[in-house]
Amino acid sequence: MKLSTIYLIVSLLLTASNALALDVPTASSTTQETVNRTTQQTANRTTQQTANRTTQQTTSIEAKIADQVKSHSERALSTLQKVVNINSGTMNFKGVEMVANIFRSQLEGLGFETQWVDGSHFNRAGHLLATHTSQSPNKPKLLLIGHLDTVFAKDDSFQKFERIDSTHIAGPGITDMKGGDVIMIEALSALQSLGLLDDMNIKVVMTGDEELSGKPLSASKKALIDAANWADIALGFEDGDSNINTAVIARRGSVGWSLNVVGKPAHSSQIFQPDVGYGAAFETARILNEFREQLAGVGDLTFNPGMIIAGTTINHNVANATGDAFGKDNVIARTAKVTGGIRALSLEELNNAKSIMQDIAADNLAHTSATLNFDEGYPPMSPTFGNKLLLELYSDVSESLGYNKVIAVNPRNAGAADISFTAGLVEMSLDGLGLMGSGGHTNDEVADITSLLKNTQKAAILIYRLSKSKHFGQSPLA
Numbered sequence: 333m334k335l336s337t338i339y340l341i342v343s344l345l346l347t348a349s350n351a352l353a354l355d356v357p358t359a360s361s362t363t364q365e366t367v368n369r370t371t372q373q374t375a376n377r378t379t380q381q382t383a384n385r386t387t388q389q390t391t392s393i394e395a396k397i398a399d400q401v402k403s404h405s406e407r408a409l410s411t412l413q414k415v416v417n418i419n420s421g422t423m424n425f426k427g428v429e430m431v432a433n434i435f436r437s438q439l440e441g442l443g444f445e446t447q448w449v450d451g452s453h454f455n456r457a458g459h460l461l462a463t464h465t466s467q468s469p470n471k472p473k474l475l476l477i478g479h480l481d482t483v484f485a486k487d488d489s490f491q492k493f494e495r496i497d498s499t500h501i502a503g504p505g506i507t508d509m510k511g512g513d514v515i516m517i518e519a520l521s522a523l524q525s526l527g528l529l530d531d532m533n534i535k536v537v538m539t540g541d542e543e544l545s546g547k548p549l550s551a552s553k554k555a556l557i558d559a560a561n562w563a564d565i566a567l568g569f570e571d572g573d574s575n576i577n578t579a580v581i582a583r584r585g586s587v588g589w590s591l592n593v594v595g596k597p598a599h600s601s602q603i604f605q606p607d608v609g610y611g612a613a614f615e616t617a618r619i620l621n622e623f624r625e626q627l628a629g630v631g632d633l634t635f636n637p638g639m640i641i642a643g644t645t646i647n648h649n650v651a652n653a654t655g656d657a658f659g660k661d662n663v664i665a666r667t668a669k670v671t672g673g674i675r676a677l678s679l680e681e682l683n684n685a686k687s688i689m690q691d692i693a694a695d696n697l698a699h700t701s702a703t704l705n706f707d708e709g710y711p712p713m714s715p716t717f718g719n720k721l722l723l724e725l726y727s728d729v730s731e732s733l734g735y736n737k738v739i740a741v742n743p744r745n746a747g748a749a750d751i752s753f754t755a756g757l758v759e760m761s762l763d764g765l766g767l768m769g770s771g772g773h774t775n776d777e778v779a780d781i782t783s784l785l786k787n788t789q790k791a792a793i794l795i796y797r798l799s800k801s802k803h804f805g806q807s808p809l810a
């Protein structure tokens with residue numbers, strides 16, 4: 333991490349905790365929030381902070397941001413209803429682009445330059461890109477990540493936004509992640525209406541294939557990776573583990589592997605003889621068992637063989653993840669195939685596991701051979717120092733609004749997501765800033781709509797605080 337980042341965050345943390353608590357207007361708050369805020373106020377008010385004029389000023393701006401967000405709650409909900417009611421299953425390209433167009437015109441209204449990146453060369457709809465450039469080159473560069481697609485295909489039975497009760501709304505993709513997209517844009521809108529966007533360098537990337545990535549990944553993730561190369565900080569608006577008191581600082585990477593094994597076919601009566609060997613089935617069993625014995629329980633690693641086929645002849649249909657085999661009890665298996673996945677929390681952990689697996693696959697029983705291949709996969713997002721600091725800053729924002737502390741999601745509960753492709757390219761990243769709820773990826777997907785206001789306020793003030801730094805792009809010691 334650059335020294336400038338540490339300097340930025342530490343200085344922000346030192347001034348952040350009191351920033352909003354002192355003068356949020358009480359008119360629009362609930363009793364509970366008022367109680368929370370009062371407690372917070374007392375806790376945070378130190379002599380030095382009270383005397384700090386810069387902080388006082390900041391305080392009132394942040395209260396205005398929070399109010400601005402609140403005053404547009406109805407608009408946020410109505411956008412959410414509109415986009416949820418448009419089917420945008422990953423392979424419904426027309427629907428994905430329709431959702432993009434709604435966000436596109438909103439972003440243009442905020443002064444962003446937008447671009448639709450056509451996805452035909454990776455067989456997906458495409459991605460929406462939007463850029464806002466500040467006059468001050470040393471402001472931090474923020475990448476905000478959303479996605480337009482959902483897991484619900486055009487013919488799925490689950491298609492509509494439906495109120496359940498005063499705080500719950502069902503809908504396909506409402507939390508994963510059209511709600512997060514709305515939060516992102518409403519946060520930007522609040523900042524824009526107060527003239528605060530002028531000073532910010534922001535790129536928005538809303539992908540059209542998060543749920544089912546286009547191939548090759550080098551093509552489908554290019555827009556995201558290019559933006560990450562430009563950015564200092566990445567913020568993801570996924571629903572994380574759908575707990576408003578957590579956010580994601582680490583996601584395990586996920587990589588597929590396939591093992592192909594060949595043995596010497598012969599009559600089964602000759603198996604184990606020096607000139608015949610053990611056959612493809614036993615060699616496959618040896619390899620998988622060694623994987624388990626050497627790697628199970630190591631760090632945050634998990635791996636799983638999902639499908640095995642073996643016999644005299646086998647057919648594997650990769651697209652459908654199906655296969656069949658022909659083999660006789662009295663013939664030694666000539667061939668075998670295994671497909672599986674592996675998840676790791678850091679590149680080091682992943683590469684170490686890959687190397688051990690390759691060694692195991694190369695140490696063959698007599699008259700057998702094996703090849704082990706790994707696909708491109710999703711890289712891990714490691715829990716870096718920068719990510720932890722960013723979480724702390726976000727938690728401070730939450731507390732100064734009178735909301736709860738925010739802690740890290742257990743990475744075991746956070747699947748791979750688009751933000752993983754920015755890991756290693758940005759200095760800090762944080763995901764799970766979106767709309768909370770339950771039942772993602774199922775017909776029971778329901779949003780807790782109280783999180784719409786809270787997380788929009790939190791996102792807006794987080795972005796504002798990050799933008800205040802003058803220390804990005806240059807050494808603070810320079």
Ligand SMILES: [Zn+2]
Nearest residue numbers: 508509542570
């Ligand atoms: Zn998602």
